[in-house]
Amino acid sequence: MDDVLVRGTVQLAMLLYLVCLVRWIISPAVTSGQEKALPAQRITWTIGCLIFLAHVAAAFHYRHDWSHQLAYQFTARDTLETVGIKFGAGIYFSYTFALLWCLDVVWMWIGPASHRQRPSWSWILLHGYLLAIAANGAVVFASGPTRWIGAPALLLLAVLLIVRLRRPHGLTA
Numbered sequence: 575m576d577d578v579l580v581r582g583t584v585q586l587a588m589l590l591y592l593v594c595l596v597r598w599i600i601s602p603a604v605t606s607g608q609e610k611a612l613p614a615q616r617i618t619w620t621i622g623c624l625i626f627l628a629h630v631a632a633a634f635h636y637r638h639d640w641s642h643q644l645a646y647q648f649t650a651r652d653t654l655e656t657v658g659i660k661f662g663a664g665i666y667f668s669y670t671f672a673l674l675w676c677l678d679v680v681w682m683w684i685g686p687a688s689h690r691q692r693p694s695w696s697w698i699l700l701h702g703y704l705l706a707i708a709a710n711g712a713v714v715f716a717s718g719p720t721r722w723i724g725a726p727a728l729l730l731l732a733v734l735l736i737v738r739l740r741r742p743h744g745l746t747a
Contacts, residue, residue, distance in 0.1 A: 577636075580632045580637060581720070588708055588724075589622075590618055590619075590625065591622050591704070593622075594615060594619050596731070597618075598615075599735060599738050600734060600738070616683070616686075619679060620683070626672060626675060627676070633645070645665050646663075649662045650662030670703070670707075671703070671704060674700060674703065678700060712724030712725075713728065
């Protein structure tokens with residue numbers, strides 16, 4: 575049951591993240607003030623974040639005994655096995671992922687107008703980071719069905735972004 579909670583919550587959170595990204599990429603104005611934050615999009619973004627936090631809680635409860643040190647050691651071991659470098663500090667990239675997603679959700683709820691009008695470079699930086707971490711989790715550090723689904727999903731996002739960026743106004747129109 576613990577594996578289902580740990581893996582299932584992150585897979586569901588990443589699915590919701592993917593749904594939101596695809597919606598933002600194909601919308602007429604991804605990052606400009608012209609796009610209104612649709613309630614369904616804001617709710618999906620929020621639920622995805624909450625499910626990701628449930629994943630973090632499940633991982634800390636079932637795998638790390640609520641110990642940052644154990645999570646650090648697990649990350650170091652996993653990184654060594656996967657890429658040949660013992661690097662426990664990678665756990666901080668995951669903490670940053672959670673923090674940035676939470677901050678974006680809060681901003682979307684308490685300042686929807688400023689969130690809609692943020693510069694496109696801030697959208698690109700945020701999602702560039704979140705997507706890089708998600709890609710590592712879904713492809714580099716994953717195996718089996720997670721990787722089989724994660725790799726094509728990333729390819730789909732890349733194609734959508736390329737098509738979108740080829741439009742006359744790129745991400746802002």
